Amino acid sequence: MLYREAGDFKTSYSDDSQTFPIRFDRVAYYIVIGVAFLVVPFVVNDYWLNAILLPFLIYAIAALGLNILTGYGGQVSLGTGGFMAVGAYACYKLMTAFPDVNIFFHVIIAGGITALVGLLFGLPSLRIKGFYLAVATLAAQFFLVWLFNRVPWFYNYSASGQISAPERSVFGINITGPETEAWAAYLFCLVFVFVSAWVVRNLTRGAAGRKWMAIRDMDIAAEIIGVNPLRAKLSAFAVSSFFVGIAGALFFAVYLGAVEVGEVFGIQKSFLVLFMIIIGGLGSIFGSFAGAAFMVLLPVLLKNVLVGGLGWATDLAAHLEFMVVGGLILFFLIVEPHGLAALWKVAKEKLRLWPFPH
Amino acid sequence: MPDQLLFAMEVMLNGLMAGVLYALVALGFVLIFKASGIFNYSQGVMALFAALTLVGIQNGQVPFSHLINAIFGTEVHHFGWHVPAIFAILLTAAIMVLFAWIVERYVLRHLVNQPDIILFMATIGLAYFMEGFGDLMWGSEIKKLDVGLPQGINVPIDETTYGWFGYGFFIDNLDISATILAVILVVALTVFSQYSKQGRALRAVADDHQAALSVGISLRFIWVLVWSIAGFVALVAGIVWGSKSGVQFSLSLIALKALPVLMLGGFTSIPGAIIGGLIIGVGEKLFEFTIGPLVGGATENWFAYVLALLFLVFRPQGLFGEKIIERV
Numbered sequence: 001m002l003y004r005e006a007g008d009f010k011t012s013y014s015d016d017s018q019t020f021p022i023r024f025d026r027v028a029y030y031i032v033i034g035v036a037f038l039v040v041p042f043v044v045n046d047y048w049l050n051a052i053l054l055p056f057l058i059y060a061i062a063a064l065g066l067n068i069l070t071g072y073g074g075q076v077s078l079g080t081g082g083f084m085a086v087g088a089y090a091c092y093k094l095m096t097a098f099p100d101v102n103i104f105f106h107v108i109i110a111g112g113i114t115a116l117v118g119l120l121f122g123l124p125s126l127r128i129k130g131f132y133l134a135v136a137t138l139a140a141q142f143f144l145v146w147l148f149n150r151v152p153w154f155y156n157y158s159a160s161g162q163i164s165a166p167e168r169s170v171f172g173i174n175i176t177g178p179e180t181e182a183w184a185a186y187l188f189c190l191v192f193v194f195v196s197a198w199v200v201r202n203l204t205r206g207a208a209g210r211k212w213m214a215i216r217d218m219d220i221a222a223e224i225i226g227v228n229p230l231r232a233k234l235s236a237f238a239v240s241s242f243f244v245g246i247a248g249a250l251f252f253a254v255y256l257g258a259v260e261v262g263e264v265f266g267i268q269k270s271f272l273v274l275f276m277i278i279i280g281g282l283g284s285i286f287g288s289f290a291g292a293a294f295m296v297l298l299p300v301l302l303k304n305v306l307v308g309g310l311g312w313a314t315d316l317a318a319h320l321e322f323m324v325v326g327g328l329i330l331f332f333l334i335v336e337p338h339g340l341a342a343l344w345k346v347a348k349e350k351l352r353l354w355p356f357p358h
Numbered sequence: 359m360p361d362q363l364l365f366a367m368e369v370m371l372n373g374l375m376a377g378v379l380y381a382l383v384a385l386g387f388v389l390i391f392k393a394s395g396i397f398n399y400s401q402g403v404m405a406l407f408a409a410l411t412l413v414g415i416q417n418g419q420v421p422f423s424h425l426i427n428a429i430f431g432t433e434v435h436h437f438g439w440h441v442p443a444i445f446a447i448l449l450t451a452a453i454m455v456l457f458a459w460i461v462e463r464y465v466l467r468h469l470v471n472q473p474d475i476i477l478f479m480a481t482i483g484l485a486y487f488m489e490g491f492g493d494l495m496w497g498s499e500i501k502k503l504d505v506g507l508p509q510g511i512n513v514p515i516d517e518t519t520y521g522w523f524g525y526g527f528f529i530d531n532l533d534i535s536a537t538i539l540a541v542i543l544v545v546a547l548t549v550f551s552q553y554s555k556q557g558r559a560l561r562a563v564a565d566d567h568q569a570a571l572s573v574g575i576s577l578r579f580i581w582v583l584v585w586s587i588a589g590f591v592a593l594v595a596g597i598v599w600g601s602k603s604g605v606q607f608s609l610s611l612i613a614l615k616a617l618p619v620l621m622l623g624g625f626t627s628i629p630g631a632i633i634g635g636l637i638i639g640v641g642e643k644l645f646e647f648t649i650g651p652l653v654g655g656a657t658e659n660w661f662a663y664v665l666a667l668l669f670l671v672f673r674p675q676g677l678f679g680e681k682i683i684e685r686v
Binding site for chain 2: 076124127128129130131132134135136138139142143145146149150267271274275278310312313315316319320321322323324325326327328329330333334337
């Protein structure tokens with residue numbers, strides 16, 4: 001009954017085309033933002049931060065990035081793990097080479113470097129399409145991981161071959177390293193998530209996003225109506241890689257602190273992020289968040305129920321988790337190919353008519 | 359002859375053998391792709407699942423024993439019998455047919471007319487499901503698979519080459535039997551698709567779904583058939599790879615090895631899968647042998663992909679793939 005557009009008059013174009021046209025949505029959005037920025041930092045503790053909040057926030061950025069390429073641009077990529085690794089290693093090199101510069105800039109520049117690498121690996125997309133491209137992006141995945149494993153310059157010749165984040169701070173408050181307070185790491189990532197979502201939302205409803213969607217729906221037709229496929233595809237690759245790179249940098253610097261590239265940024269990560277956007281919804285900002293939340297929460301939930309609740313062995317729970325994840329992907333593809341975002345939309349439609357649907 | 363050249367020749371021969379193994383996996387992909395336009399990512403996991411089932415049946419393992427023990431607190435592991443290899447293989451083949459039917463009935467049937475990419479992702483989901491299912495059913499520890507294929511160094515080749523060059527080539531018997539198996543499989547598949555009624559129907563479906571439907575070919579039956587054949591190919595691949603390196607999770611990763619083979623050979627061509635496999639097998643072994651030491655080794659992980667990628671830029675449909683024609 002609260003969820004109505006009746007009486008919510010739009011008197012200007014900008015009002016009419018806003019992201020949340022219904023007042024209830026708008027208020028809910030501001031409340032969520034308010035809670036995320038003003039309440040959560042005061043109550044967050046280490047367990048919640050490391051088990052749920054940080055992975056959720058960081059994967060949300062990665063999912064946003066991949067959604068630009070796959071959901072909006074229609075180019076399936078299986079190289080997300082590799083690009084996250086580029087972000088992480090770029091951030092590491094920058095952090096160790098320029099210790100005086102604020103880590104905030106390091107993360108952003110790491111995103112920029114990843115965008116350049118993404119451009120490079122996006123070049124074949126002009127000739128290669130569909131499955132062939134999906135497999136071609138695997139080349140990026142395997143080559144990049146191998147590169148970071150084998151070339152000692154990238155890990156500063158450390159004996160273990162790992163990279164570990166040195167202590168860095170913003171405004172005198174530690175963001176990376178073992179001394180970091182939970183709320184500081186949380187807020188640092190939250191700022192990136194907030195800005196990323198805002199930028200992506202505005203990119204995708206503007207000219208750039210419309211070009212990407214035109215290419216996705218049919219590239220030849222898009223070319224005929226005047227979309228330059230070279231610029232559209234490469235910009236999708238660059239922007240997507242930028243966000244994926246930021247996610248990789250945060251994943252390494254803030255979340256894990258130390259990274260062994262083959263383990264953390266392997267092919268499994270590429271699939272994980274891909275699943276997030278499939279389950280969440282291709283071509284949807286809300287879907288990126290929903291998918292990230294789902295894929296982060298599901299293992300935690302299963303583990304708590306099976307291992308904690310029923311006392312099963314961990315490996316058994318892990319096998320079951322595989323089955324559940326696979327089954328859910330099949331379920332979503334069959335029942336709702338557009339993911340959680342579409343379900344959410346249907347729910348909202350219903351809510352608008354509730355309680356008198358006829 | 360100089361030693362380096364002999365080494366290179368030996369490396370090449372081994373590369374050819376490895377290529378045959380890649381081609382075995384790639385073959386399953388091609389079959390399904392041709393008949394249903396589905397890029398079946400789960401092919402590698404099917405090989406793993408087939409191998410796991412085979413070992414499980416041979417050793418008389420109780421399926422889901424871990425799960426049963428965890429729920430009911432029992433201690434069952436084995437039935438206590440051993441099944442001869444040939445029966446176990448037949449039984450596994452039957453299970454793969456059942457699996458094909460289940461996939462058609464509960465997954466593919468609901469995804470008709472979806473975009474290709476959705477189907478591709480569905481097979482990724484299927485791969486995850488089967489991976490968990492296989493491990494849950496048979497346990498995830500590394501198992502030894504032995505169905506009586508000869509193993510170890512082939513002595514006649516070693517001795518002959520020693521007589522010729524003064525240097526014995528090391529060729530594994532298992533690789534030779536794998537090659538023979540692959541040849542038999544390809545010949546059998548070719549004969550089947552050229553001369554049998556079902557084979558003709560299969561090719562008709564591959565050519566044009568709607569036209570095939572209109573002359574009375576049951577698409578569902580063809581799909582079950584082609585997934586069964588792919589399951590059978592996966593079983594052969596699983597046996598060969600499993601005998602070589604044990605049955606374990608990493609077996610499913612051979613699918614990733616087969617992908618560049620497919621790209622190189624083209625998704626729609628059976629000869630392409632074989633020749634692509636050989637090129638990749640020889641290429642990556644030679645590259646590792648010549649350039650590998652200069653750049654830190656382990657180039658096998660990515661060389662095949664980069665080779666295929668470079669190749670595709672010049673020929674987007676692969677070596678033997680059908681030309682991609684786009685209509686607006």
